[in-house]
Amino acid sequence: MVIKLIPIWSTCIMFWTVYSQMTTFTVEQATFMNRKLGSINVPAGSFSTFLFITILLFTSLNEKIFVPIGRKLTHNPQGLTSLQRIGIGLLFSIAAMVAAAVIEKERRERGAGDNGVMISAFWLVPQYFLVGAGEAFAYVGQLEFFIREAPEKMKSMSTGLFLSTISMGFFVSSLLVSIVDKVTKKVWLRSNLNDGMLNNFYWLLAVLGALNFVVFLIFSRRHQYKVRNQQVTGDDSEMKETKKATESFSTLEVE
Incomplete structure (x- = not known):
């Protein structure tokens, strides 16, 4: 039943809450930093390019490097299970927020006062890199999990379940901002x-x-993975469906 997927579904939301910061506060950070690259003043929004480059990089390296390594370590033909991929993505998102907090503290301290100096906006690249790397794992892991674990008669809902974690992630981000504003009396943000x-x-x-x-x-x-009584061809079709959806998503992001 779909209800058995809800616990994992609920824990996937936090990744997209972190992801949403890359398109909001991180862009805002760039406007208060030195964005010069030689004689060019890079637009603040353009720094999100590093996020998409990292996603494409790690997605391409997945089949060539990470899956073979995973097969050797886990003895799993898939390399990594869907839940392991999600877990790795969550760890990357935590590391990204730690890096973001450290960099923001440094930015404020150096830029304080009349003689303050703006640090380079390229210091934001680490948090973009970590979130991008995390998405390469979390996106594939979540999509694969919902496609494979959803009931056979409700396969059409699997993609919807996954996409709902993204929308809920952005909603939770907005909710957190409202709560933090109220609790801190708008001191933090x-x-x-x-x-x-x-x-x-x-x-x-x-x-x-x-x-x-x-x-x-x-x-x-x-969580107990659904027992698969299908033939290998059935599994292959699901893997192709997951791969196709992943590639479509990557294309949309780049555009």
Whole structure:
């Protein structure tokens, strides 16, 4: 039943909550940093290119490097199970928020005062890289999990379940911003980042991500993969469906 997938579904949301920061606060950070590359002033929004480059890089390396290594370590023909991929993606998202918090603290300290110096916006690349690497694992893992584990008569819902984690992730991000604004009386998050404490918000996301990962581990240990009575061709068709959907998503992001 679909209800058996809800525990894992709920823990997938946090990754996309972190991901949403790359298109909001991280872009805002870039506007308060030195964006010059030689004589060119790089637009703040263009730094998200590093996110998409990382996604494409890790997606292409997945079949060539990560799957063969996974096969040797786990003795699993797939290399990594869908839940293992999701777990790796969640770990990357936690690391990204830790890196983001450290970089934001450094940005504020160096830019404080009249004699402050703006640090290079390219210091944002690590958090883009970590989230992008995490997405390469989390996206494939989540899509594969819902396609394979959904009831046979409800396969059409599998992609919908996955996409709902993305929309819920962005919703949770907006909800967290509202809650933080209310609790901190808008001290942490301000339109002028130099007057706020965005690094504390990133630390909050890192802590929530870590707690979410613990819950994910508990649910993962309790989850029993659906027994597959299908022939190999059936499995192959599902793998092709997952791969096709993944490639379509990557193409949409680049565009």
